[in-house]
Amino acid sequence: MAVDITLSVNGVPYPLTVDPHASLLHTVRGDVGLTGSKEGCDDSECGACMMLVDGRPVNACSYLAVQADGSDVTTVEGLSDGETLAPLQEAFLTRGGVQCGFCTPGMLVSATALLDRTPNPSEDEIRTAVSGNLCRCTGYDGIVKAIAAVAAERAAQG
Amino acid sequence: MSTATSMTTSASSRTYVEARDVASAVAAMSAGARPIAGGTDLVVGARHGKAPLPAALVGIHRIPGLSDVAATDGGGLRIGALVTHATLVADPAVLAAYPGLADASAIVGSHATRANGTLGGNVMNSSPAMDTGAPLLCHGGVAVLVGPAGERRVALADLWTGPGRSTAAPDELLVAVELDGPPADGASGSSYVRLQYRRQMEIAIVGAGAVVTLGADGTVTDAKVAITALAPVIHRVAEAEAALVGTDGGFEAARAAGAAAAAAARPISDVRGSADYRRAMAAVITRRAVLTAVRRARGESVPVPASDTTFGS
Numbered sequence: 061m062a063v064d065i066t067l068s069v070n071g072v073p074y075p076l077t078v079d080p081h082a083s084l085l086h087t088v089r090g091d092v093g094l095t096g097s098k099e100g101c102d103d104s105e106c107g108a109c110m111m112l113v114d115g116r117p118v119n120a121c122s123y124l125a126v127q128a129d130g131s132d133v134t135t136v137e138g139l140s141d142g143e144t145l146a147p148l149q150e151a152f153l154t155r156g157g158v159q160c161g162f163c164t165p166g167m168l169v170s171a172t173a174l175l176d177r178t179p180n181p182s183e184d185e186i187r188t189a190v191s192g193n194l195c196r197c198t199g200y201d202g203i204v205k206a207i208a209a210v211a212a213e214r215a216a217q218g
Numbered sequence: 219m220s221t222a223t224s225m226t227t228s229a230s231s232r233t234y235v236e237a238r239d240v241a242s243a244v245a246a247m248s249a250g251a252r253p254i255a256g257g258t259d260l261v262v263g264a265r266h267g268k269a270p271l272p273a274a275l276v277g278i279h280r281i282p283g284l285s286d287v288a289a290t291d292g293g294g295l296r297i298g299a300l301v302t303h304a305t306l307v308a309d310p311a312v313l314a315a316y317p318g319l320a321d322a323s324a325i326v327g328s329h330a331t332r333a334n335g336t337l338g339g340n341v342m343n344s345s346p347a348m349d350t351g352a353p354l355l356c357h358g359g360v361a362v363l364v365g366p367a368g369e370r371r372v373a374l375a376d377l378w379t380g381p382g383r384s385t386a387a388p389d390e391l392l393v394a395v396e397l398d399g400p401p402a403d404g405a406s407g408s409s410y411v412r413l414q415y416r417r418q419m420e421i422a423i424v425g426a427g428a429v430v431t432l433g434a435d436g437t438v439t440d441a442k443v444a445i446t447a448l449a450p451v452i453h454r455v456a457e458a459e460a461a462l463v464g465t466d467g468g469f470e471a472a473r474a475a476g477a478a479a480a481a482a483a484r485p486i487s488d489v490r491g492s493a494d495y496r497r498a499m500a501a502v503i504t505r506r507a508v509l510t511a512v513r514r515a516r517g518e519s520v521p522v523p524a525s526d527t528t529f530g531s
């Protein structure tokens with residue numbers, strides 16, 4: 061039996077009717093139409109689908125859309141301010157954090173969750189936070205440096 | 219596969235309700251619904267084909283009152299079933315008196331797994347490899363279950379009966395796990411260490427938890443040791459505990475406890491390790507867990523998670 065839910069995605073409410081077993085990822089990509097979040101493994105291993113649900117990092121491929129009813133969902137599309145990229149997005153571009161880009165939406169969301177909770181992370185804390193996000197291209201170094209650079213910029217700004 | 223038809227449920231037969239409170243969750247479970255908290259076991263297990271996602275689900279993730287960590291009248295700790303691993307790792311009371319539990323929660327999955335996965339889901343999954351089991355057993359963990367007939371309390375040692383099996387009825391909701399307080403006399407330390415091939419996104423190949431209490435002269439007055447991924451259930455090892463009491467908690471005592479744990483182990487061989495390897499590592503990992511608990515009991519700081527410590531021995 062389909063269930064009526066409301067998802068607030070990047071601040072916009074979407075009333076939806078979903079299958080109880082539908083994942084948050086398929087619902088946001090298919091029903092809401094925001095395809096920034098990717099499906100790599102559909103199994104909680106790769107992190108390409110990462111979204112924030114009420115501020116928590118969530119593997120959306122393995123999270124039921126019905127459980128997010130009434131929650132605030134943030135996807136990679138919600139990180140920028142219109143055409144103005146978020147500092148993390150800029151840093152990924154300038155510091156070699158992006159190659160093919162498939163892992164990037166999940167990486168950015170994961171890094172956002174980290175910096176929300178731990179504004180000044182050590183390199184170890186950064187590597188721990190993105191350990192559930194697999195990247196086959198960059199070797200992670202540019203990603204880790206980009207996240208550290210944004211944290212350092214924020215600390216400098218006070 | 220002959221089970222193909224049972225692996226899926228037709229869309230029209232699927233139902234989902236969200237429980238407002240414990241009573242409505244138990245009512246839905248009595249009518250056949252399966253509780254879902256963080257979903258990090260249930261949904262992912264269905265993806266793996268371990269078991270299909272049950273047709274009838276009741277969301278318990280927003281039930282009020284089950285997300286608290288609070289002191290009990292008896293000086294122990296009551297942890298609500300919906301407390302997440304992320305919360306446990308940051309909780310001051312857990313870090314102060316139950317660091318072995320923090321050692322365990324800190325290495326569950328990724329930060330997304332820890333932000334959503336609950337203690338209740340970890341316990342009720344009854345996995346012999348789950349990480350919080352050994353520290354919970356060492357701290358005297360008791361499951362508080364609520365069913366249609368009311369509340370009952372079951373020691374965790376009597377809850378788990380095999381991989382994925384427990385003595386809880388399908389209509390019993392775990393509402394909390396209660397832990398003993400530290401003994402009034404002496405100084406206690408606890409730890410959990412797992413053998414892992416990588417630091418995150420790993421499953422224990424072998425694990426061990428320990429709680430050690432030292433008297434004023436540094437002699438071990440009380441010890442609890444439990445082993446993980448070494449038998450169909452996580453369990454305490456009385457011989458390892460006996461090998462520690464009355465000693466100085468030094469290397470030789472810890473080695474004797476490790477040997478006792480290896481002797482008690484009944485490991486399986488699988489893709490992650492052979493039974494022989496697991497038994498050999500049971501001795502090493504138990505020794506490390508004991509030595510870490512002793513160091514913490516002596517007031518030395520060993521960072522959480524202890525599994526990341528570079529052990530000299």
Ligand SMILES: Cc1cc2nc3c(=O)[nH]c(=O)nc-3n(C[C@H](O)[C@H](O)[C@H](O)COP(=O)(O)OP(=O)(O)OC[C@H]3O[C@@H](n4cnc5c(N)ncnc54)[C@H](O)[C@@H]3O)c2cc1C
Nearest residue numbers: 255256257258259260326327335336338339340348349392
């Ligand atoms: C990528 C990944 C890595 C992981 N790594 C680890 C790891 O390193 N160590 C580890 O121990 N685990 C690990 N897990 C397993 C899982 O994350 C944990 O067991 C977690 O604590 C489960 O909690 P949950 O709330 O998500 O459970 P759910 O999936 O919601 O539920 C699990 C089971 O318990 C039942 N249940 C849940 N809550 C209750 C309740 N209150 N009363 C009665 N029954 C209940 C459900 O019906 C279901 O059968 C991992 C999972 C993933 C996806």
Ligand code: FES
Nearest residue numbers: 100101102107121
């Ligand atoms: S698609 Fe969700 S973790 Fe890989």
Ligand code: FES
Nearest residue numbers: 159163195196197
């Ligand atoms: S940039 Fe290609 S997977 Fe990360």
